[in-house]
Amino acid sequence: MTFANLPSFLGSALAERGYVAPTPVQAAVLEPEAEGRDLLVSAQTGSGKTVAFGLAMAGQLLDGEGRVPYGILPRALVIAPTRELALQVSRELAWLYGKAGGRIATCVGGMNPSVERRALQQGATIVVGTPGRLRDHLERGALDLSGLAAVVIDEADEMLDMGFREELEELLDAAPAERRTLLFSATIPRAIEAMARRYQRDALRISTIGETRGHGDIDYQAVTVSPSEIENAVVNLLRYHEAETAMLFCATRDNVRHLHATLQERGFAVVALSGEHSQQERNQALQALRDRRARVCVATDVAARGIDLPTLSLVIHVEIPRDAEVLQHRSGRTGRAGKKGTAVLVVPFPRRRRVEGMLRQAQISAEWIDPPGRDTIRARDQERLLTRLLEPVECDETDRELAERLLAERSAQDIAAMLVRAHRASMPEPEELIENSPEVRRAAQQERHRPGFEDTVWFRMNVGRRQNADPRWILPLLCRRGHVTRGEIGAIRIMPGETQFQVPRAIAARFADAVARTAAASDDEGAIIIEAAEGTPRDAARVNRQQAGRQQAGRQANAANPPAPPSGHQAQPHRPKPHRKGPVNGGDGRPSKPWKKRAKGPSQG
Numbered sequence: 080m081t082f083a084n085l086p087s088f089l090g091s092a093l094a095e096r097g098y099v100a101p102t103p104v105q106a107a108v109l110e111p112e113a114e115g116r117d118l119l120v121s122a123q124t125g126s127g128k129t130v131a132f133g134l135a136m137a138g139q140l141l142d143g144e145g146r147v148p149y150g151i152l153p154r155a156l157v158i159a160p161t162r163e164l165a166l167q168v169s170r171e172l173a174w175l176y177g178k179a180g181g182r183i184a185t186c187v188g189g190m191n192p193s194v195e196r197r198a199l200q201q202g203a204t205i206v207v208g209t210p211g212r213l214r215d216h217l218e219r220g221a222l223d224l225s226g227l228a229a230v231v232i233d234e235a236d237e238m239l240d241m242g243f244r245e246e247l248e249e250l251l252d253a254a255p256a257e258r259r260t261l262l263f264s265a266t267i268p269r270a271i272e273a274m275a276r277r278y279q280r281d282a283l284r285i286s287t288i289g290e291t292r293g294h295g296d297i298d299y300q301a302v303t304v305s306p307s308e309i310e311n312a313v314v315n316l317l318r319y320h321e322a323e324t325a326m327l328f329c330a331t332r333d334n335v336r337h338l339h340a341t342l343q344e345r346g347f348a349v350v351a352l353s354g355e356h357s358q359q360e361r362n363q364a365l366q367a368l369r370d371r372r373a374r375v376c377v378a379t380d381v382a383a384r385g386i387d388l389p390t391l392s393l394v395i396h397v398e399i400p401r402d403a404e405v406l407q408h409r410s411g412r413t414g415r416a417g418k419k420g421t422a423v424l425v426v427p428f429p430r431r432r433r434v435e436g437m438l439r440q441a442q443i444s445a446e447w448i449d450p451p452g453r454d455t456i457r458a459r460d461q462e463r464l465l466t467r468l469l470e471p472v473e474c475d476e477t478d479r480e481l482a483e484r485l486l487a488e489r490s491a492q493d494i495a496a497m498l499v500r501a502h503r504a505s506m507p508e509p510e511e512l513i514e515n516s517p518e519v520r521r522a523a524q525q526e527r528h529r530p531g532f533e534d535t536v537w538f539r540m541n542v543g544r545r546q547n548a549d550p551r552w553i554l555p556l557l558c559r560r561g562h563v564t565r566g567e568i569g570a571i572r573i574m575p576g577e578t579q580f581q582v583p584r585a586i587a588a589r590f591a592d593a594v595a596r597t598a599a600a601s602d603d604e605g606a607i608i609i610e611a612a613e614g615t616p617r618d619a620a621r622v623n624r625q626q627a628g629r630q631q632a633g634r635q636a637n638a639a640n641p642p643a644p645p646s647g648h649q650a651q652p653h654r655p656k657p658h659r660k661g662p663v664n665g666g667d668g669r670p671s672k673p674w675k676k677r678a679k680g681p682s683q684g
């Protein structure tokens with residue numbers, strides 16, 4: 080299908096941009112059955128939806144000659160959830176309607192309202208803006224909606240999520256009843272359906288989401304890591320992919336700040352976006368990403384909404400998303416307009432089940448892999464380096480003279496080696512990740528026979544095999560919570576409902592003190608209780624068995640506390656875990672009761 084039969088000015092604007100064929104959502108709104116009707120469209124960002132609603136309202140904006148007649152009152156209103164999205168929509172409509180004589184006024188929070196008022200007074204065909212600012216102009220009399228022929232609500236689900244219902248309703252109520260209402264939304268939850276029922280008449284339902292996702296422009300990967308290795312894994316993922324632009328998602332503004340500082344310290348060109356940044360800081364960060372002074376952006380879900388960076392080819396979910404919908408919103412920052420993107424979920428071992436469920440719900444199949452290690456990254460670096468250095472060089476006379484002088488002083492090999500070193504030095508070092516091999520696990524198991532562990536104290540933690548306890552994440556967690564090294568942890572026994580481990584008596588008090596202090600500091604792992612155990616794991620198992628017998632709870636109690644395993648560090652038998660409806664941050668692999676405190680829901684920044 081081509082863009083045939085469009086009004087000539089719109090057709091030539093599209094041709095000038097090099098857009099030869101409509102995207103599925105554009106094709107759908109151009110079908111004869113959609114003409115003049117209200118539309119309820121589920122389409123994601125990147126699907127070409129802006130041009131789609133631009134084309135859909137042509138009938139309300141153009142005269143018989145395909146031109147926009149001059150008028151003081153706006154004919155169309157587009158409401159978008161964020162400043163960036165509104166500005167982007169405004170830019171798109173400006174080129175689409177520019178040749179036809181359309182004038183666009185943009186009204187967004189954080190910009191100078193008097194400039195906007197002037198633009199409105201001078202007469203705008205299309206007004207694009209964010210709900211709060213548009214309502215301000217409406218209430219102050221600067222925006223007259225009585226001449227509207229079409230209203231577009233863009234990313235309606237996000238707008239309701241962000242709490243803009245009242246503003247939207249006020250704007251819609253101020254528009255003439257006979258206008259067209261075009262509702263665009265990535266998802267159509269019940270609240271959107273209700274809004275459609277109230278504000279639309281006989282709307283045509285259009286859904287192209289399946290088709291865009293079916294094109295497979297986003298590859299999903301899930302990498303499993305120890306909870307204490309998340310940042311190192313992120314460093315390595317960034318270094319492995321070397322994306323032109325990468326977006327990293329955290330759940331809270333504090334975590335954005337921390338990850339931003341960590342990456343900056345390691346030499347990445349990184350910016351941050353969260354609720355704590357002013358509009359000016361936001362603009363500067365986005366500008367740095369656009370002109371490539373920065374290549375990595377750490378953001379909260381809310382702060383990243385509506386951002387469209389054509390070079391963004393990698394999304395990393397540093398903290399797992401709240402639900403399947405957020406997963407798709409975040410991932411949708413990449414793979415836009417037919418380009419390929421990669422979305423990587425960083426999954427702490429205990430949360431794997433939860434993520435698997437989320438992927439199932441979103442009907443996404445992800446490849447489960449280990450994070451890239453140093454050697455893999457270095458091998459890739461070498462390939463990239465060779466490709467880059469073997470590209471044809473364009474030098475001027477001065478460059479060549481300098482090259483001659485260098486060659487007179489040094490051998491070609493030395494110069495090439497220096498060049499390689501200079502290139503390498505510009506890249507942050509990959510991190511050494513804890514390996515997950517049988518050898519590593521065996522070595523850890525043998526540690527308890529080593530000197531220094533003649534006199535030990537047993538400690539216990541309230542996660543066991545049922546919660547996916549595994550030395551791969553338990554050991555680093557103990558080091559971080561207890562301020563000890565791996566060498567200071569002795570035998571580890573993983574039981575069904577808890578894990579016990581040895582610490583040399585000489586440092587036991589210091590360890591206990593540190594785990595108590597760090598419990599409050601760590602949101603995620605702080606919920607794991609670590610405390611001194613009475614007796615050995617075998618004693619604990621014996622007590623459990625006795626209790627089980629006394630309670631005659633039979634199978635149930637036995638399942639919760641079977642005899643202690645003969646030794647620690649065992650492979651984890653796969654057992655289904657009880658279903659738990661937990662708080663948004665709660666991983667699947669966590670016990671439902673023994674937490675000291677509940678993980679908080681992500682406070683969006």
Ligand code: AMP
Binds near residue numbers: 102
């Ligand atoms: P959107 O979904 O509106 O955010 O659009 C994503 C990107 O696709 C924007 O940069 C559009 O300019 C671009 N685009 C829109 N329509 C087409 C088309 N028919 N062919 C190629 N690119 C398009």
